Amino acid sequence: MPAIAVDGLTKSYGQTLALDDLSFRVEEGEVFGFLGPNGAGKSTTINxxxxxxxxxxxxxxxxxxxxxxxxxxxxxxxxxLPEGYQTYERLTARQHLEFAMESKGVEDDPERLLERVDLVDALDKKAGGYSKGMAQRLMLAMALVGEPELLILDEPSTGLDPNGAREMREIVRQENERGATVFFSSHIMEQVEAVCDRVGILRDGEMVAVDSVEGLRDSVSEGTTLRVTVDRIDDEVLQAVRSLPDVSNAAVEDEQPPTLVVQVEGSKTAVLGELENRGVEVHDFSTAKASLDDVFRSYTTEVQAR
Amino acid sequence: MSSETGTGTGGSDRSAPGSSIHPESVRAVAKKDFQDSVRSWMFWGLSIFFFTLLVALTGVVSYFGEDLAAQDVTTEVLVVFVSEITRLVLPLIALILGWKAIAGERESGSIKILLSLPHSRKDVLLGKLIGRSAVLSLSLIVGFVLAAIIVAALLGSFDIVDYLGLLAMSILYGVAYTSIAVSLSSLTRSTTIAGAAMVGVFVLFYIVWNAITSALRLLMDRGTISGESYTVETNEGPVELERLPDWAFFIESIDPGYAYNNALSIVTGAAESDLDVQLEAVMFNGDIPFYLQDWFGFLILLFWIVVPIAVALYRFDQVDL
Known part of the structure; x- marks a missing residue:
């Protein structure tokens, strides 16, 4: 049984189509990153x-x-952990957690929960005086009450500093190890990259890709970016590199020093070999894997670029 | 409060999208709302207000009321005085306490915290109604109980039944307006609209309702609608007079404030003056219609508690938050 099964989900607000025939599954026990630019329909799906x-x-x-x-x-x-919430300003962190426990009919330890999210100092302080980051930590603690089977976190790193965001990812990992399925949305790639088993990318209310992080990397044509600094470049050389079977694209990035950027799917040595054959001297080269950020951009901006 | 008491857990009500009611959830929401909705000074402020109101009016009654004391009606007179003021003030307090109950949480997004937890929307509405009603009711009780000692000491005779009757009906009246406020608050996501609705309610029952009666009387005098005639025996013989038709009296009786006064006379002999009762008896030839009788006022108060929240329970289940 999947933890979340969405089939043909459509949601329109009057004339605006927020979700268009969306279908996806989140398997039990996985960490699923729900990715998309703002306004893609992530919160609507969670709602x-x-x-x-x-x-x-x-x-x-x-x-x-x-x-x-x-x-x-x-x-x-x-x-x-909802998005766009406001804490109850006249209740303390302890009262918030007690309310969650009472609501769920479970026992838990408010102090231990707040220790996990690093908010134990604010145990008996009213939430009205909290910063955005503190409120976010409190909400995360509330989500953890009673060891739930499923965690739904909507933009969990909102308001957190990099350190807080790292702690949040650590908690996601711990919860997943405990056996919880985690579904979380984000518009920031690196949040997702680090902890997710699978990632779904949403654009304009449609799922444009669902795959593992590795799978997504492989799926974009610019698998590896090869950056070569040479002594000279001419059109003939450029054409020769472009015509290599594994090269999807090649461009001159810089003239001083002449730098060639090549998108390669297979062997990089073929590119370097071809350059040498043509008498071009290679001064330096570097390769970079396509970051998930590139993947994200390629999925979410593709249409506009066309 | 509502006739629906679905248990929810076991039932697979796939056909009905409506949510169920869990007493445990309602209690948790009500408790949370009671803790969060009022600053403590507001609760004590209300208590002190009711206390002061009772003590001050008792002072007035006992100062001017030597005759009353002789007739043993001081508590009755106090009830009349107090109810004249609470009739106006309780709706204001209830509307102010209730107007943001749901709209405020929807506007700020804190309702997402409530509904992320396993509460149904009906639980939330009922919990809110109970939480806000508790604030008003408990401050009334505190004020009345604290004042009782002083009132009893100042008044020559203290009729506990009259006094508690006033308290009980005031609570009922306050809850009726709280129900109206919370229910209206659930119909909108905007606190501005909710606030306007509260003003609308106040204007409706304090201006429009009175205006209706005046307008009908005017129309009757001009002959647009026909009144009912009745005879009054006077020293110069019988006089033919005209009163509004029965339905006009019925409309008047629906006003919660009117019902509050009417229902008060169930528990105390005080609220309606003997003159009014005699007048009504004459107007209706001794056959006073049911909607002008005391028990009907009680029913109208219950109506104003049950119907608004019932409509809201149904409506609130249908909407996107």
Whole structure:
């Protein structure tokens, strides 16, 4: 049974189509990164999972329960870090956590939870005085109450400094090791890259790619970027490099010193060999794997570029 | 409060998108709301206000009321005085306490915290109603209980039944307006619109409702609508008079404030003056219609508690947050 099964989900707000026939699955026990630029429909999807909004069409099941009719069962087994929330300013961190425990009918230790998110100093301080980062830590602690089967985290690193974001990823890893499925959305690649088993990329309400991090890297044509500094470049050399079978693209990046940027899918030595054959002297070269950021950009900007 | 008491856990109600009600959830939400919705000074402020109101009016009654004391009606007079003021003030307090109950949480997004936890939307609405009602009711109780000692000491005779009756009906009246406020608050995502709705309610029952009666009387005098005639025996013989038709009285009786006064006379003999009762008896030839009787006022108060929240329970389940 998948932890999340979305089939043909469509949601429109009047004339605006927020989600267009979206389908994907999140398997039990995996960390799934739900990626997309702002406004792609990530929060709308999460709002449907939690029954905050009702789908226009389509079927959504979470932990085997229908998201509309069995929402209470879903939410009693799920820890949620929502987006665009506000904490209760007159309640302390302890009271927030006690409320979550009471609501879920579970026992947990507020102090231990706050230690995990590094907020234990604010245990008895009212949330009205919290910074955005502190509020985010508190919400993460609330999501962890009662060891839920599924964690749904909507832009969890919002308001966190790099250190906080790293701690958050560490908690995601720990929870996953405990056995929880984690579904989290982000518009920042590196958040996802570091912890996710699989990544789904959403653009304009449609899933444009779902794969492992490695798989996504491989799927983009610019598998490896080769940057070569040479003594001279002419059109003839450029054409020769471009015509190599493994090269998808080659361009002159710089004239002083002459630098060639080549997108290679297979052997890099073929490129260097071809250059030598033509009497071009290679001064220096470097390779770089396509970062997930490049992948993300290629998926989310492709259409506009065309 | 609502007739629906679905248990939720076992039921697979795939056909009905409506949510169920869990008493445990309602309690958790109500408790949270009680802790969060009011600053403590507001609660004590309200308590002190009710306390002061009772003590001050008791002072007035006992100062001017030697005759009243002789007639043993001081508590009744106090109830009349207090209810004249609470009739106006309780709606204001309830509307102010309730207007942001749901709209405020939707606007700020904190409702996402509530509904990320396993509460249904119905739990949230009922919990909010109970939480806000508790603030008003408990401050009334605190004020009344603290004042009781002083009131009893100042008034020559202290009728505990009248006093508690006033407290009970005031709570009911306050809860009715809280229900109206919380329900209206759930219909919108904007606190501005919710606030306007609260003003609208106040204007409706304090200006429009009174204006309706005046307007009908005017229309009757001009002959546009026909009144009912009745005779009054006077010293110069019987006089033919005209009163508004029955339905006009019915409309008047729906006003929660009117119902509050009416229902007060169930528990105390005070709220309606004997003159009013006699007048009504004459107007209706001794056959006072049900909607002008005391128990009907009680029902109207219950109506104003149940109906708004029932509509809101249904509506709030349908919307996107």
């Amino acid at each position: 449907v999972l939690l029954d905050f909004v009702r789908p226009t069409a389509g079927q959504v099941e979470v932990l085997g329960f229908d998201a509309q009719t069995r929402s209470r069962e879903i939410r009693s087994r799920t820890g949620v």
